[in-house]
Amino acid sequence: MSKFRIGYVGFVPHPNFLETAAKDPALEIVHIPLEASTGEAVQALSSCHGYYVMAARDELPVPLHVHAELLGKLPNLLMAASYGAGYDPCNPEDCTAAGVLLVNQAGGNAEGVAEHAVGMMLACLKRMPEAQASMIAGTARNRATLLGRELRGRVVGLVGCGNVGARVTEIVKAAFGCRVIVCDPFLDAATIAARGAEKVDFATLLAEADVVSLHCPLTPATRGMINAEAFAAMKKGVVFVTTARGSIHDEDALLAALNSGHVASAGLDVWEVEPPPTDHPLLHHRAVIASQHTAGVTQESRANITKIAALAFSELAAGRMPPRIVNPEVKARFVERYTAAFGRPPLEA
Template identity: 50%
Template structure:
């Protein structure tokens, strides 16, 4: 779920290393774009019904907050695993607790939480079929250097009048473009 930079890399690993068929849901990409990134475009419900592993890799936004709840977990197969390295609040922790408790899915890999880090007595940590980490998978020297470089490139690009390629809130671009034009005399592209 989500075939951006992280989702694309996961698709590459799953297809290339593990020989998996990758179904993908990303409402912002065409089927052609998704195929180029290693996934077969499907609707979210179809992905949940058919997948052995559901990996969440999308940003937290208005349309993804609460995207995976009791209804969506109920669509998953009993042998399926739910994995998220995205952001807290995309899935409903209470609904995930219920499906794990009732053994309606096989397990979960959780790197993100509604409140980070989770307390040691967090209900989801009681299960032996939950693998948990404190959302630090990307904390490497290389990752931090790349994050700084990418942020600087985007800032410089925006100041040069270029639309940033990793714009988190694209709905603000038109207002920014108007302010930019007033300040610098040309419309950013």
């Protein structure tokens, strides 16, 4: 069997990807400089069986996003693997149409993201962003004007209860005795209960949660779901946190809800454009704590997600189906293409 060629553009999130891949003699890594022209990058990728794809859509040039146009130029591509749990630059339907597996690294950075979300909850409830803004402005006087709240015993509402949501549930229940309610159309009540939370519908979550935290992917169904109507349906004084993806919440609607005082504070790790422009009003709002999509950017999380990505490519190179397939409906078409390329079908894990 010939070597399984994997292309990546610019950089890998952690050296662990290259170190893990180097241990497998079946893999060949092709580095494509970020400054390469689109033509040069496509030419290099056209000989690859695997494409290791940046997960943040604004980091990767649009012509190298995994959509139908690019896939049509990559006749040998069998698998695209996202750098992380998200896969914004990849279109699952287009991958399926092309017979290409789309794989993510779900769960690999769950601890980093969950800790970040809980940290933002605490910072917002204790009004840390407002306190810092007051001290910087030289208006800090009466500490009572920054009267905060404690997380203990509050109702935390999670939109999504996958790997990250389950870990957030564990933290806030064990450490703070919170009641956790979850809206997740893909999980039944028994599964959510086994993760320590209660399944509710979207309207109930918005009405009852003291803290609303997003842990769902960006899909056509979730794009813009946290809009002006959703913010208005939340409790007055709610804390809003998102470590999921930009575009799930409407930034203008959030700004209006913060300015009205209906939303007390917000923790934002993800943005419509990343990084957001320096004059973005949410960046300068007294009640916002902001970060640059860094919830999962920890040494431990990045070492983990890159290792499991390399191992997924190794599985396929060895003739076995990899884990964490986003588009399982592609399998029949994919098996045909893999068999044509390597003379034997891959085995199910």
